[in-house]
Amino acid sequence: MTNLTLLQAVTDGLRTAMRADPSVLVFGEDVGRKGGVFLATEGLQAEFGPERCFDTPLSEDGIVGTAIGMAMNGLRPVAEIQFQDFIFPAFDQLVSEAAKLRYRSGGQYSAPLVIRTPYGGGIRGGLYHSQSGEAYFCHTPGLKVVVPSTPHDAKGLLLAAIRDPDPVVFLEPKALYRTVKGEVPAGDYTVPLSTLREVRAGGDVTVFCYGAMVPVCAAAAETAATAGTECRVIDLRTLLPLDEEGVVEAAKRTGRVVIVHEAPRFGGLAGEISAIIAENAIEYLEAPIKRVTGFDTPFPNTLEHHYLPDERRVLDAIELVAGY
Amino acid sequence: MTNLTLLQAVTDGLRTAMRADPSVLVFGEDVGRKGGVFLATEGLQAEFGPERCFDTPLSEDGIVGTAIGMAMNGLRPVAEIQFQDFIFPAFDQLVSEAAKLRYRSGGQYSAPLVIRTPYGGGIRGGLYHSQSGEAYFCHTPGLKVVVPSTPHDAKGLLLAAIRDPDPVVFLEPKALYRTVKGEVPAGDYTVPLSTLREVRAGGDVTVFCYGAMVPVCAAAAETAATAGTECRVIDLRTLLPLDEEGVVEAAKRTGRVVIVHEAPRFGGLAGEISAIIAENAIEYLEAPIKRVTGFDTPFPNTLEHHYLPDERRVLDAIELVAGY
Amino acid sequence: MTGKEAIEEPLTVIAPDGGVNGHDPGLSPEELRRCYRTMLTVRAFDETCLKLQRSGRIGFSIPNEGVEATQVGAASALRRTDWVFPSYRDFGIALHLGVPLVEMMHNMFGNGLDNARGRQMSVHFTFLDPVHFVSISSPIGTQIPQAVGAAFAARSRGEDTVVLTSFGDGGTSSLGFHSGLNFAGVWKAPVIFLCQNNGWAISCPASEQTASTSYAAKAVAYGLPGVVVDGNDLLAVRAAVVEAVERARAGGGPTLVEVRTYRMGGHSTSDDPRRYVPAEELARWRARDPLARFEKFLAAQGLWTPGEGEAMRAEARRDVAQAARLAERAVSPALETLFTDVYAEVPAHLRAQGRYLFDLAARRGDAVAGGGEFPL
Amino acid sequence: MTGKEAIEEPLTVIAPDGGVNGHDPGLSPEELRRCYRTMLTVRAFDETCLKLQRSGRIGFSIPNEGVEATQVGAASALRRTDWVFPSYRDFGIALHLGVPLVEMMHNMFGNGLDNARGRQMSVHFTFLDPVHFVSISSPIGTQIPQAVGAAFAARSRGEDTVVLTSFGDGGTSSLGFHSGLNFAGVWKAPVIFLCQNNGWAISCPASEQTASTSYAAKAVAYGLPGVVVDGNDLLAVRAAVVEAVERARAGGGPTLVEVRTYRMGGHSTSDDPRRYVPAEELARWRARDPLARFEKFLAAQGLWTPGEGEAMRAEARRDVAQAARLAERAVSPALETLFTDVYAEVPAHLRAQGRYLFDLAARRGDAVAGGGEFPL
Numbered sequence A, B: 001m002t003n004l005t006l007l008q009a010v011t012d013g014l015r016t017a018m019r020a021d022p023s024v025l026v027f028g029e030d031v032g033r034k035g036g037v038f039l040a041t042e043g044l045q046a047e048f049g050p051e052r053c054f055d056t057p058l059s060e061d062g063i064v065g066t067a068i069g070m071a072m073n074g075l076r077p078v079a080e081i082q083f084q085d086f087i088f089p090a091f092d093q094l095v096s097e098a099a100k101l102r103y104r105s106g107g108q109y110s111a112p113l114v115i116r117t118p119y120g121g122g123i124r125g126g127l128y129h130s131q132s133g134e135a136y137f138c139h140t141p142g143l144k145v146v147v148p149s150t151p152h153d154a155k156g157l158l159l160a161a162i163r164d165p166d167p168v169v170f171l172e173p174k175a176l177y178r179t180v181k182g183e184v185p186a187g188d189y190t191v192p193l194s195t196l197r198e199v200r201a202g203g204d205v206t207v208f209c210y211g212a213m214v215p216v217c218a219a220a221a222e223t224a225a226t227a228g229t230e231c232r233v234i235d236l237r238t239l240l241p242l243d244e245e246g247v248v249e250a251a252k253r254t255g256r257v258v259i260v261h262e263a264p265r266f267g268g269l270a271g272e273i274s275a276i277i278a279e280n281a282i283e284y285l286e287a288p289i290k291r292v293t294g295f296d297t298p299f300p301n302t303l304e305h306h307y308l309p310d311e312r313r314v315l316d317a318i319e320l321v322a323g324y
Numbered sequence C, D: 001m002t003g004k005e006a007i008e009e010p011l012t013v014i015a016p017d018g019g020v021n022g023h024d025p026g027l028s029p030e031e032l033r034r035c036y037r038t039m040l041t042v043r044a045f046d047e048t049c050l051k052l053q054r055s056g057r058i059g060f061s062i063p064n065e066g067v068e069a070t071q072v073g074a075a076s077a078l079r080r081t082d083w084v085f086p087s088y089r090d091f092g093i094a095l096h097l098g099v100p101l102v103e104m105m106h107n108m109f110g111n112g113l114d115n116a117r118g119r120q121m122s123v124h125f126t127f128l129d130p131v132h133f134v135s136i137s138s139p140i141g142t143q144i145p146q147a148v149g150a151a152f153a154a155r156s157r158g159e160d161t162v163v164l165t166s167f168g169d170g171g172t173s174s175l176g177f178h179s180g181l182n183f184a185g186v187w188k189a190p191v192i193f194l195c196q197n198n199g200w201a202i203s204c205p206a207s208e209q210t211a212s213t214s215y216a217a218k219a220v221a222y223g224l225p226g227v228v229v230d231g232n233d234l235l236a237v238r239a240a241v242v243e244a245v246e247r248a249r250a251g252g253g254p255t256l257v258e259v260r261t262y263r264m265g266g267h268s269t270s271d272d273p274r275r276y277v278p279a280e281e282l283a284r285w286r287a288r289d290p291l292a293r294f295e296k297f298l299a300a301q302g303l304w305t306p307g308e309g310e311a312m313r314a315e316a317r318r319d320v321a322q323a324a325r326l327a328e329r330a331v332s333p334a335l336e337t338l339f340t341d342v343y344a345e346v347p348a349h350l351r352a353q354g355r356y357l358f359d360l361a362a363r364r365g366d367a368v369a370g371g372g373e374f375p376l
């Protein structure tokens, strides 16, 4: 056990995977010499050489396209997209190719790759360094979508993702890179995909969240508790394939549900969670299913703290459903 | 009034717009000489010349990127993407540029363009000629998303879209191109965006649908009526910005809701509709909110009729919520 | 000093009279006759599939008429251990590398024996052996950077495998062309980029696809050698691809080979090229038929007589017809195949959707196939 | 016959001693001094923004040190009726075309007077007049096809407007470069593609960006003329861009101009180039400082003395400091700006979200700004 930031846990996970399996390689823009703009790949080129950790030309289409070919032919590429906002030039390769290769080839070919990319707000990055695009990937059958919120999960989920036989979009909450620290096992371990994590126990309201919204929701839950409302906070961790039975069961337990994410509301993942519950647990509901999300606008800059869901907004929703 | 197919109504709309406004131009792959692979642009190059209706090189990124520049500089481009499945190479231009230009420039610049593209299944087109990607566009603030289901709406909504000051993704249900006919006013008219259409009146169950699912739902509603269940069928027509008040009001009227689309369920638009209702009309609900959608897989070929929601599946959902 | 220059004078080997003045194709008489036989099968396959499509027994096909020499000439330069990232108009490459006809017909009918389980449109083949002929997808150009990645992987293991990826003149405008050739240049990846300039991208003439003086010239932008070849001359295509393959195997990096040929049929069986192809242009190319050209060569070598040709053609037709009969009789894909192969393991939500579908069929009967037609 | 060739021998005008042997820059003494003055202001802006960022008063800035001659030389070739589709390292282009310093500072502070309402990161400028300096976005290369579309539109109205779009060496690998240059070639659009090869794409050296012998050589792939210019030589850049502009105005179509210069600062104020830039490389380029080069030229023309230079530099610093003071005092953007300009009219759902936010603030107080730092 060592005490690491989420960022250090990611680096530790990459190092552990590369040491364990020579077919794992890391590439992308500025991941080599510089060690990544967030320094997530720092030291990897020094330890594993430029054959296994290297920079690419400035083309996300090329990064993901070549990663698919490598994965088809026996390698385990872990490609970094510098910011999730810049994954869209590679959207065709992700959605049309990586996600559909196994299906369209009857299982003859597959693309076991990982696309790591920092997502979300909180660094004054404006429209193009702050977005949360998970809903785009979650609506794409064939992909897996993973979002850690603790150092322990960051390393364990990343190792599970790298060893998963299917393509994984691994979204790293950049707002938590250096702000959360936690105990991380020194060795090799995995956290299984498609499992939920109970962040906090509570019988009055169920709060679903993931990534950078987890600490926000946990804080709101503590405040609510001082006023007598006990929230059960669930970290979804893997968004696709989601543990839907787990979600439904958690909703039934309290009958009062709040769902939180940074991404815009309309067409966001909270809608899917809500619909799963309204489809399978309607008779248990004692209040509206409340969503606390980013607004349906591009991501702002100077006013980003007004855009991002904060403890205030989550608490407001908790109290509304608790008192309904 | 003339009796036209939905495809003819689209062509009529384009012709009407080009005659009324010299700044309107039509381009894309194979829209000139050939008149489009579905012949939606047939005759336009002959009438308006190769300056206003022409083919482009094979690059959706180039088509949408240049369309944005044209729109910024006073033209009204109506670009065709041959199949919606092939829009992904242009996803960055649509999501990062067209959708955000007005916002990021404080209104100094905008991109009043229309991207027309055929979507959906029913032609044995397999994975890449059958997809329904509306949810990707609906989760993108700054875009408008329109889907007609009748010849009258196809022309009227297209004219409204072309004259709209914001970028519109105009999704044409290819399965209906030649299978539905209807009365279409000969002249110039528009159908306002962000308005719902009541396809059928009924007080027992509310069915929300759009595009090629509208006739399927209408047929299921007729069958249900013979068994005494009267459905109110609502054609959403504009998915973004959606008339949310209209949706909530329609859900409240019956308290029993079915939502239907071809796209995969997970992260699909039905989830958003369901969540809007669960957030604003929970106490009116007398049954689970049922979704009838494509499965969470790539689009098949030989078995596509098992994948697509059909009257059977819609009826099954109607009876379930009606009898709940 | 100027940028690397591409050779734009088309390479030709077989003269109109069939002579090759001393050129050694590096193939035995048997192998030469096998090349011819493959071209005949490709053409027979075209004819049969057109009939099957017209009679509504298959939905769609892609004509190869006119590009047989390109396909077979290129395939003849590869080993079965090499990888191919093809486009949808590369039937002859798979065939010449040993893929059984009947496997292709299973795909054309989208039946239960199809490697892709009938999930893809016809002509979207996928084969793992005898050669890696990688699952074809419809989006243009996406296979190009994938080929570069597969080549990178092979070299990282010290293999001398090369990867050939094929695309059309229209494909050069795709994202994948730009990223794929650029990455390959920087990585010196063992890839052969086969650009099949067949004159048209559906209805867009090659002349409107780009202002570049040739497609081969685009190699300059990536620091690669680029060559132009007469694509109706099997031996010229073979020679150019052999040279590119040898360079790649020797660690010399990628090559862009522009093959000048012509799509004598429509874009697909649903396309009517008379709407846009000038009749005289078609006639000009018909006069340059790649099969007739190769027959002249074989005759000059004493390896072909009209009688033998007829016999082989009849045999090819029989093989194709036989494969079609088998494929048409095969079972349809099982309902389960709607939910398998999305992931390595079927996840809970897809198991649930499968149960729902079976239960629904039990309660309300099966879904009925619609009548939609593919426009292109 | 070979593909069009790019001229890769860098064009130079100002000799080390400041001589231009007879070259006529086509600028009056006043205009020449104004070019110099703009370069001084660009440098002063850099210094001030670095201080502001270090002291946490602005979040982020992009150094222009080293590329001033490129920016001003290119801008000097344009009319205010022309359009610019810039990248984030084109500050001097806007400045030289007449955009007031204070407007740029409003953007740096993201305040309520910023044209973009503080919605964008700093240096993501947008101006409508005195010149169309089109709203900068972060994604690399997206502006390139947009520039081509805008040029198409201008020509469709018979205007002789030209469009200049600027991007870096890294930008040549983007999708937009490929589609933009290809469409421009086919359309013969009046566009100048200004590729600023400044040696680095963040930490990726230009040599690893492509295997092409030059960036100008990439013009060959699109049938355009391509030239290489010494980017630290204002008159050389101006001469090359003037030629490209004249060609475009005359209907001769687009040109790719590769400017060889150097990013003497880091990628941004958050970047530490010492992690990857070889010290001797930086030193080599410092010795080629574009301002010193232009001073030599002006001195040779009798238009500059060290004293005048110092006075102008001090004046430039004062102007920048003054603009910063004004901008820092300006109001923050209003809360409503979160919901306006998403669409021409605020739709119902955004009005509702706005009401919710105001009501929330009333009930529970305002949101508090977080402390996140931009890494790059």
Ligand SMILES: Cc1ncc(C[n+]2csc(CCOP(=O)(O)OP(=O)(O)O)c2C)c(N)n1
Binding pocket: B029, B058, B060, B082, B086, B089, C089, C138, C139, C140, C167, C168, C169, C170, C171, C172, C196, C198, C200, C201, C202, C263, C267
């Ligand atoms: C990204 C994308 N856009 C559009 C299409 C539709 N389409 C299918 S084939 C084709 C033309 C391809 O021409 P070319 O690359 O020359 O290949 P050819 O058919 O001539 O062999 C087009 C536009 C597609 N499949 N993918």
Ligand SMILES: Cc1ncc(C[n+]2csc(CCOP(=O)(O)OP(=O)(O)O)c2C)c(N)n1
Binding pocket: A029, A058, A060, A082, A086, A089, D089, D138, D139, D140, D167, D168, D169, D170, D171, D172, D196, D198, D200, D201, D202, D263, D267
């Ligand atoms: C599509 C995309 N990918 C990645 C980035 C992150 N990024 C910002 S600047 C930059 C390097 C750009 O280099 P270059 O084009 O040479 O311009 P320069 O900064 O040298 O002026 C990168 C990779 C981005 N902004 N957009």
Ligand SMILES: [Mg+2]
Binding pocket: C168, C169, C170, C196, C197, C198, C199, C200, C201, C202
């Ligand atoms: Mg072609």
Ligand SMILES: [Mg+2]
Binding pocket: D168, D169, D170, D196, D197, D198, D199, D200, D201, D202
């Ligand atoms: Mg650079």
